Amino acid sequence: xGGKSDRDRVDGNGGGSLGxxxxxxxxxxxxxxxxxxxxxxxxxxAESVPDDLLRLLDQxxxxxxxxxxxxxxxxxx
Numbered sequence: 001x002g003g004k005s006d007r008d009r010v011d012g013n014g015g016g017s018l019g020x021x022x023x024x025x026x027x028x029x030x031x032x033x034x035x036x037x038x039x040x041x042x043x044x045x046a047e048s049v050p051d052d053l054l055r056l057l058d059q060x061x062x063x064x065x066x067x068x069x070x071x072x073x074x075x076x077x
């Protein structure tokens with residue numbers, strides 16, 4: 001045995017080896033899981049951010065950088 005699992009064997013298209021039943025099961029499970037996660041979380045991602053949270057985030061906006069200090073010797077010719 002080469003020490004590689006079915007999940008480690010990859011064809012040129014980025015998918016699992018088509019000759020392995022384990023890989024086909026893994027790919028089918030991955031597709032199923034992906035669909036279930038999208039079904040669960042896509043509606044949440046489509047919701048707007050609550051106003052309270054937006055106000056809290058506004059408090060953390062970066063402050064403007066202070067003006068650079070001018071060296072007096074350079075400013076007097």
